[in-house]
Amino acid sequence: MNQPLAYVHPGAKIAKNVVIEPFTTIHNNVEIGEGTWIGSNVTIMEGARIGKNCNIFPGAVISAPPQDLKYQGEETTAEIGDNTTIRECVTINRGTVDRMKTKIGKNCLIMAYSHIAHDCIVGDFCIFSNNSNLAGHITVGDYVVLAGLTAIHQFCSIGNHAFVTGGSLVRKDVPPFVKAAREPLSYVGINSVGLRRRGFTPEKIREIQDIYRILYQKNYNNSQAIEIVEAEMEATPERDEIIMFTRNSSRGIMKGYSGNY
Structure with a gap:
């Protein structure tokens, strides 16, 4: 990586073979693993821990301070697992004293304009479609699919292999292996296709x-x-x-x- 039009803080730890495109800003106390690509106009703030072979597209903001009035500046992280793709304008906030981190697992696809708030824990192999919005303190299992425009209430949990249909308002926990749809959100069968x-x-x-x-x-x-x-x-x-x-x-x-x- 040798990109004079990007700003990388001297305290950031950038592995070999990382590509950082122009006009991207990487703050202090950031770690980025081998083979990761960071697109133009990305902002990666303090506390980011990004794995190997990730792709982060233009406009994304990773590890910004929580949008939580209780946050007092404690040193927390936002962690992204290996082989995960973060599309355009996704925002992922770092944790608070509750969990001390926000974590996205491996092999996930987080599509454009999604928001993952403080203290969320997301498993591996998840797909969040465009404009998926997670409030704080949410737990999501492995292989979960959120269709577009899904909004999840704080402190909710989504079980492994669940599918939530587009435009859903998730106010209650969604058990594993199911399809969730309708308003109010309801069980409509198991996720047999997945x-x-x-x-x-x-x-x-x-x-x-x-x-x-x-x-x-x-x-x-x-x-x-x-x-x-x-x-x-x-x-x-x-x-x-x-x-x-x-x-x-x-x-x-x-x-x-x-x-x-």
């Missing part, structure tokens, strides 16, 4: 469907449904993941769809 693409067998998909039929289609409350699932369904990693997510949900999981809305 699960097949990732190698889930037909038998495993049917198992997950059977669990969610008990949770969402038998008119039980969550506690009753979980007791029945534990009593009647064979213990598997997927069954236990659904049970633990539902039990540990601090905001409560989204409801099943009803034509009465």
Whole structure:
């Protein structure tokens, strides 16, 4: 990297084979891994930790201070895993004293104009479509897909392999393996297309469907449904993941769809 039209603070740690295009600014206390490309007019602020072979497109702002009045200037980070692509004008704020970091996993695609606020933890292989907006303190699992214009309330959780349809307002937790749609956001089935693409067998998909039929289609409350699932369904990693997510949900999981809305 030898770009005279970019500003790189002497305190930044830039690995070999990093390309930094003109008019980009990289602040102090930044680390960037090998093979990463930083486009023009990108701002990377203090506390950024960017992995290997990432692509960051023009206009992105990484590791800006949190938009949180409680933030007192504590030294926190915004971490981006290897092989992740950040498209145009994405903003990712660093953490606060709550989690001390905002973290995006490996092999993610964060599309243009998305915002990921302070203290969000995002897993690996996630796709956030254009204008996805995450408030603070959100937890997102692996292989989650957010369609365009999705907005997620602070402190919500999204389970592994979930799909959230475009234009959704996410106010409750979204369990793993499901499709979420409609307004208010509701369970509309499992993410069978995504699960097949990732190698889930037909038998495993049917198992997950059977669990969610008990949770969402038998008119039980969550506690009753979980007791029945534990009593009647064979213990598997997927069954236990659904049970633990539902039990540990601090905001409560989204409801099943009803034509009465």
